[in-house]
Amino acid sequence: MAFGSSALSSNASLDPYWWRAAPHEDAQRAAPPKRTDVAIVGSGITGLTAAIALARGGRQVTVFEAKEPGHGASTRNAGYVGRTLKHSFGEIMAHEGLDKAKAVYGELMEAFLAVKETVDRENIDCHYKQQGRLLLATSSAMREAMAREFTLREKHLGERFQLVSRADQHSEIASDHYFGGVRIADHAGLHPGLYHKGLLDAARAAGVGICAFTPVLGFRKEETGFTVFLKGARTEARDLVFATNGYGGREFPWLQRRIMPFHAYQAVSAPMSENRVRALLPGDRTFIDWNFNVDWMRIAPGDNTRITFGGLTGEIDADLRVMGERLKHRLVRIFPEMGDLQFDHVWTGKCGGTFDITPRIGRHEGVYYGSGYCFAGVPMGTLFGKKIARRILGGEGGDSVFDTEPPSKFWYRGNAWFVPYALKWMSRNDR
Numbered sequence: 176m177a178f179g180s181s182a183l184s185s186n187a188s189l190d191p192y193w194w195r196a197a198p199h200e201d202a203q204r205a206a207p208p209k210r211t212d213v214a215i216v217g218s219g220i221t222g223l224t225a226a227i228a229l230a231r232g233g234r235q236v237t238v239f240e241a242k243e244p245g246h247g248a249s250t251r252n253a254g255y256v257g258r259t260l261k262h263s264f265g266e267i268m269a270h271e272g273l274d275k276a277k278a279v280y281g282e283l284m285e286a287f288l289a290v291k292e293t294v295d296r297e298n299i300d301c302h303y304k305q306q307g308r309l310l311l312a313t314s315s316a317m318r319e320a321m322a323r324e325f326t327l328r329e330k331h332l333g334e335r336f337q338l339v340s341r342a343d344q345h346s347e348i349a350s351d352h353y354f355g356g357v358r359i360a361d362h363a364g365l366h367p368g369l370y371h372k373g374l375l376d377a378a379r380a381a382g383v384g385i386c387a388f389t390p391v392l393g394f395r396k397e398e399t400g401f402t403v404f405l406k407g408a409r410t411e412a413r414d415l416v417f418a419t420n421g422y423g424g425r426e427f428p429w430l431q432r433r434i435m436p437f438h439a440y441q442a443v444s445a446p447m448s449e450n451r452v453r454a455l456l457p458g459d460r461t462f463i464d465w466n467f468n469v470d471w472m473r474i475a476p477g478d479n480t481r482i483t484f485g486g487l488t489g490e491i492d493a494d495l496r497v498m499g500e501r502l503k504h505r506l507v508r509i510f511p512e513m514g515d516l517q518f519d520h521v522w523t524g525k526c527g528g529t530f531d532i533t534p535r536i537g538r539h540e541g542v543y544y545g546s547g548y549c550f551a552g553v554p555m556g557t558l559f560g561k562k563i564a565r566r567i568l569g570g571e572g573g574d575s576v577f578d579t580e581p582p583s584k585f586w587y588r589g590n591a592w593f594v595p596y597a598l599k600w601m602s603r604n605d606r
């Protein structure tokens with residue numbers, strides 16, 4: 176198996192590839208308002224979708240962002256739009272009954288549809304495409320388990336799928352690494368940078384104030400709202416929303432004790448001929464394996480000359496050049512002929528996970544939050560942002576099956592040092 180000496184091209188960037196098409200603006204630190212109806216902490220998908228709906232509902236909205244707008248995972252992800260949860264339909268059905276399983280997966284469908292609805296409504300040109308997803312098995316036992324799970328989903332949810340045999344997988348992916356899988360025709364993909372840019376433009380057009388480089392340091396509950404503490408300033412807000420996911424910290428200790436941050440890594444190849452790209456991934460799906468700790472790959476949207484590959488979730492935040500080498504090593508296991516491949520972008524981003532690996536939307540002592548997406552924040556963040564806005568505006572549609580208090584551990588104070596080891600353990604189970 177060939178393995179090139181360096182996985183990174185000489186001019187490789189350690190910023191997300193998506194920032195090329197949607198560069199971060201040189202936002203100035205705008206003076207925060209003395210008063211606002213709704214203060215939102217975090218300018219990712221969750222914060223902006225909430226902000227847009229609230230501003231259109233007549234509220235004066237201010238988004239506080241510690242860094243530049245879109246600094247978090249919303250501009251660093253892989254752009255997969257599906258109905259994804261770490262707990263299978265069969266597992267929920269076995270432990271909590273069929274009705275609960277249907278309610279949970281029904282809301283995943285609501286989230287999936289919310290992205291398309293948002294892209295259409297805001298007219299966001301972000302290469303949204305229902306290109307289908309190929310879920311790949313890394314053993315024949317896994318493929319059988321997948322067949323059982325998707326047969327259940329078809330029976331109870333009416334979701335169509337196709338089993339792909341190991342012999343047939345070459346029409347989708349030029350690799351013998353996998354043992355076939357499951358194809359879901361309607362899953363989608365988008366360009367994360369452009370999706371976020373579309374949301375940011377829509378928020379501004381709706382009148383939302385964006386205070387970049389303005390970290391929220393803390394808050395105090397008042398009789399009629401909140402005082403939000405900033406560096407050298409404060410803002411009074413009637414409602415307060417936390418949309419910080421894997422980037423949250425001590426400013427909201429209760430949430431910090433319930434959301435564990437962890438890193439995921441991604442890379443984009445240097446340009447190749449379109450023919451070579453098509454030969455590697457002829458199916459042009461979003462590809463992902465069915466392990467707990469996943470590898471994923473797809474043709475980079477907007478440019479058919481590159482592939483993007485990700486994985487190593489939960490690894491200690493190491494030198495990105497080393498992580499690039501490790502990602503390449505994993506990619507070459509899948510495509511042994513790719514030894515000459517070089518990445519020209521390698522980056523990381525922080526996800527947020529709950530102790531029971533289930534996303535949450537809720538309200539604690541008056542503060543709204545949506546978080547813990549575990550890799551499904553593109554659809555779930557879009558939906559939870561909308562739902563938080565509906566709760567504040569008092570309309571219908573804010574209810575959620577994910578509205579239960581996220582668990583914590585008495586010993587956990589926000590230092591998730593154990594996540595890399597827990598994920599290593601899960602990876603052993605995957606094998």
Ligand SMILES: Cc1cc2nc3c(=O)[nH]c(=O)nc-3n(C[C@H](O)[C@H](O)[C@H](O)COP(=O)(O)OP(=O)(O)OC[C@H]3O[C@@H](n4cnc5c(N)ncnc54)[C@H](O)[C@@H]3O)c2cc1C
Nearest residue numbers: 217219220221241247248249252253255391524551552553
């Ligand atoms: C490499 C990678 C690949 C992924 N792939 C996918 C995928 O394909 N599909 C999918 O659905 N999900 C994916 N995810 C997960 C998804 O990106 C996230 O779940 C989602 O973007 C979370 O959005 P958010 O708006 O809640 O938070 P974020 O986008 O993370 O935004 C949080 C923001 O809060 C800000 N902030 C934090 N604290 C403060 C403070 N005190 N004051 C002010 N601002 C603050 C941060 O600076 C940050 O900008 C991936 C994640 C990673 C890292």
